[in-house]
Amino acid sequence: MKKIVVLTGAGISAESGIKTFRDADGLWEGHDVMEVATPQGYAKNPGLVLDFYNKRRRQLLEVSPNQAHHSLSKLEDHYKVHIITQNVDDLHERAGSSNVLHLHGELLKARGSNDPNSIVECKQDIKLGDLCAAGTQLRPHIVWFGEDVPLLDQAADITANADILIIIGTSMQVYPAANLVHYAPNNIPIYFIDPKPNIRENSFNNLTIIKDSATKGMEILAQQLLEDKL
Structure with missing residues (x-):
């Protein structure tokens, strides 16, 4: 898979x-x-x-998960899906995604100050x-500004083993998370969903830019990926 x-x-x-x-x-x-x-x-x-x-x-x-979250969870029927998110909400999990890594922490969790x-x-x-x-x-x-991102190495390892990479809802301008794309294997398909993309299709090998909102863009891509499995 x-x-x-x-x-x-x-x-x-x-x-x-x-x-x-x-x-x-x-x-x-x-x-x-x-x-x-x-x-x-x-x-x-x-x-x-x-x-x-x-x-x-x-x-x-x-609030509730939207169609983009649900589209990602449905891909698990045919693919092994790992989500690495900069978001601190639990909307991916509520939509049914089972492998979610939160780089910047989780709002529905707390910890001791020390x-x-x-x-x-x-x-x-x-x-x-x-x-x-x-x-x-x-x-x-x-994870606040100036603090270490403890799950970054794990995220890099996950990305390094991808067969397909999807970037959605992020400009990839926030570091160190923005560096993750460089860990992806060479020549795997990369899809960038953004209504106002700040990168060009020649930025990476095999990059496809979908100029649409997260929900509409993910609906288009999910249908394509599911058809590829038929």
């Missing part, structure tokens, strides 16, 4: 109603990213950061004074 590796970003969740990481003015939900997505911001004002992610978590629980391995499920608000089992303040299980 051929292995499809899918790299996804904010664009695939945007059609479910989750806002992309930054607005045009560089703010995230009205906040400077440095205030709410860095260890320094958390150290300076942990209450603000916890409240920010509490609101994101509540929003996540109100205990990165003390990860627990979390669907409620995190408040100041909520502690992990080791006795340190719980924080969102999110």
Whole structure:
């Protein structure tokens, strides 16, 4: 069974109603990213950061996977599919995808501020004074700017064994995740789904650009890939 590796970003969740990481003015939900997505911001004002992610978590629980998420899950009937996502939502899992690696953490999990391995499920608000089992303040299980990306090597290994690579909902401008495409084997088919692609078809060997939204583009590609199996 051929292995499809899918790299996804904010664009695939945007059609479910989750806002992309930054607005045009560089703010995230009205906040400077440095205030709410860095260890320094958390150290300076942990209450603000916890409240920010509490609101994101509540929003996540109100939305549903869209057709792009479902199209990817249906591919598992005919392919071995591994999804590597920059997103911290659980929409891939809710749509039925079984192999999802979250590079930047997961919004529905928490961990101790000084205990990165003390990860627990979390669907409620995190408040100041909520502690992990080791006795340190719980924080969102999110990889902030300036922090290591612990699953990056695993993601590179997965990409290096792909037979087909799909890039959807991400501009591939956020590093180190953007480097993953370079781990893909030479000459495998690469599909880039984006309504306003920032790369050209000669950027990589065997690159096909689908200039469409995540839902429509993935519907087109999924139909093609499923027909190839007939």
